[in-house]
Amino acid sequence: MQRIYMDANATTPLLPEVFEAMRPFYLEHYGNASSIHQQGQQARSAVDRAREHVAGLLHCRPAEVVFTSGGTESDNLALFGVLAKGDHLITTAIEHHAVLHAAQSLEARGIEVTILPVTPAGIVEPTELLAALRPNTRLVSVMYANNETGVIQPIDALAGIAHAGGALFHTDAVQAAGKLPLDVSPHGFLKDVDLLTLSGHKIHAPKGVGALYVRRSVQLSPMFHGGSHERQRRAGTENVPGIVGLGKAAEVATAWLKNDGPASLACLRDRLEQGILSLIEETGVNGAGVSRVGNTTNIYFDHVEAEALLIALDLKGLSVSGGSACQSGASEPSHVLIAMGLSAARSRASIRFSLSKLTTQAEIDQALQLVPAAVAHLRELSPAYNKKTLAVTV
Known part of the structure; x- marks a missing residue:
């Protein structure tokens, strides 16, 4: 793999x-x-x-x-x-x-x-x-x-x-x-x-x-x-x-x-970000609408625990993070997202994707296959999400 x-x-x-x-x-x-x-x-x-x-x-x-x-x-x-x-x-x-x-x-x-x-x-x-x-x-x-x-x-x-x-x-x-x-x-x-x-x-x-x-x-x-x-x-x-x-x-x-590296990297980040938002419902970008460094996107996936999503993606070969590496394993939600006014639940449903100058378009495209599949699988296991879906269907 x-x-x-x-x-x-x-x-x-x-x-x-x-x-x-x-x-x-x-x-x-x-x-x-x-x-x-x-x-x-x-x-x-x-x-x-x-x-x-x-x-x-x-x-x-x-x-x-x-x-x-x-x-x-x-x-x-x-x-x-x-x-x-x-x-x-x-x-x-x-x-x-x-x-x-x-x-x-x-x-x-x-x-x-x-x-x-x-x-x-x-x-x-x-x-x-x-x-x-x-x-x-x-x-x-x-x-x-x-x-x-x-x-x-x-x-x-x-x-x-x-x-x-x-x-x-x-x-x-x-x-x-x-x-x-x-x-x-x-x-x-x-x-x-x-x-x-x-x-x-x-x-x-x-x-x-x-x-x-x-x-x-x-x-x-x-x-x-x-x-x-x-x-x-x-x-x-x-x-x-x-x-x-x-x-x-x-x-x-x-x-x-000097060689326009940041702009190229931002294009890859935007491709990933826009792809996730278009393919997966009830998602959003934390920090949207303001200037962000071109390699980073922090996305919430409602009805999904970030820790479970991290593990699922890791098993498929995609390494991402729930936030600061220095707080990895902490049970408390991100102090950054809480300071921005997110609920504890949404904070715990947020994933950070951060690219480097070595990231390729092929890797972005592969991630856009792995992430929607992992989110869909975890939501199938979520009683809250299934209850909501059932209510909408009825």
Whole structure:
């Protein structure tokens, strides 16, 4: 059975060219990037090149890129690195738990926290942020593209409001990187973003590596204490192979963005989405009607439990998700969908399809055969659906 992978928001496969770039730094160029001998300087040069490629993706200075172990660490470093007791943090109800749980921990340490609501479409209204600002607001953290729905936030407007109020602005761009242009330069549309999170394994780099963009004017307190790595912002021996992989993936993503890759991917997503909605009754898109990242669709299937549908599709060779991979197996409905006003039942009936640049039209067509058949079978087993159908027939 040939498997079809449509869970790219959970993780992406390593690109062959990324693996080839990494391989020598496992087997041949294994030096510590802090060592002054030849092997160490080979590693240092590789880290520096990778930093330049990540900076190229973001349109920032290489010195503003801090390498980390991934998106969770980058989010935590952004929050813990700038906030102190008595400060005020504003974030939203739809953030990844790397931000929400960090906010809970900060609140226990004396930081005031405000959680902004979202509209039924999943958008943070700029007026809500404006009303929440206080004199002691130090940081506003709003994700760029939501990991469950793909909904894109008006980051430029929100960051501008934060700056006007004297606050710093952080965005978790884990699901936006490699799918949307990112320009934090002084003349870019993200010019008011001070901190930005990236994760390697969401852009076809390996797991265990990420980055945090830190505008050079921002004073960042390290979470780890040890050596003077990353300009004293993140202690610890550099993960050279992982960093090289992230740099290569950033280079590939930069070229893909320039070559109209996102538009092509969005066409595949739209084909899948429209096909499902036309073939299956009582379905709908969570986050419809607003801008969404081009690889993601989150669809509810009334009278079906998402967990059962996931299993049924997996047995047929189609890998999809019920939401954030970090919450896989959780009994509670998605906090993102609940924040958007969905009922618990509809939240539990929602499936996320997330494509990658490796997804093909043939895979979309195959999915459009598998999904309707699986939904129809599960609805046949649903007493509520059969009762409704019987009532309509009578």
